[in-house]
Amino acid sequence: MLIFSVFKTLTDQQVTVELKNDLSITGVLKSVDQFLNIRLDNIKVLDEARHPHMMAVKNCFIRGSVVRYVQLPSEHVDTQLLEDATRRESLAAVKR
């Protein structure tokens, strides 16, 4: 839930999604759901010469389960806020 919220705050920011098939796709984050499926607009594949498969694709839906990393814009991530929220969530999980 916490990570889902973080992604929601990053809507309309530029991110780079690296998949488990080694494809890296940069684009504007349009939406994310509870499975961390991701929608990107205005996409660009890194190393397009090696991966021309998506040349004509303008936006895409990526299944959360095939994501390895997402590179985030650090200027839009409040790390202090994240750490506090993580501590709160982990303590709540213990009480349950």
Add this chain to the structure above:
Amino acid sequence: MSSLQGYVDRRVLLILQDGRVIVFPASKPNANPQGVMVGFDQKSNVVLSDSKERIYSIDAGVEEAPLGLYLVKGDMIVLIGELDDAVDQAVDLGTIHAEPIPPIRY
């Protein structure tokens, strides 16, 4: 799972777990509702009409193999992309040489 809604009735490109690429014929853009994503469900299972597989290789140009009406299981899908028809048709697939997309490795 609201994210897939925008792709119904669009020309889309699918990348599957095993690295296959599935697209739709782009010979007559917007001519009729052929070659589009027909529907999807909760598990992101997807039904495609008039689909084709694009087979990539280093030694030869891209080959297109017709598949017809296809149901793709949600679990198999890596990515669904909306095709820009103008860009897609400007590309001469026969001149594109590329490695196939690697399969997903967990």
Add this chain to the structure above:
Amino acid sequence: MEPSSIQEPFDLIRLSLSERVFVKLRGDRELTGILHAYDGHMNLIMSDVEETIMLVEGDQPGVAPTVNVAKRKLDMLFVRGDGVILVSPPSRT
């Protein structure tokens, strides 16, 4: 319960928040970076990350395999939990 005591595995990770951690991943990858968030799936958010990828080449018998190491820096990174093998806290010496 004393909140800073370690009772279960995730407590160890909680105490590593805002510290530099070492993460081992599937696919012969390793990360070091500052941990800012995690959840029960071991999804992580880290900053100031250095990734190390080990590429083993030449698996023919009789030939010693060569290991190529590729490194790169990443500013702010979300790591999907299903690839995480271990998270190790900073060494307290």
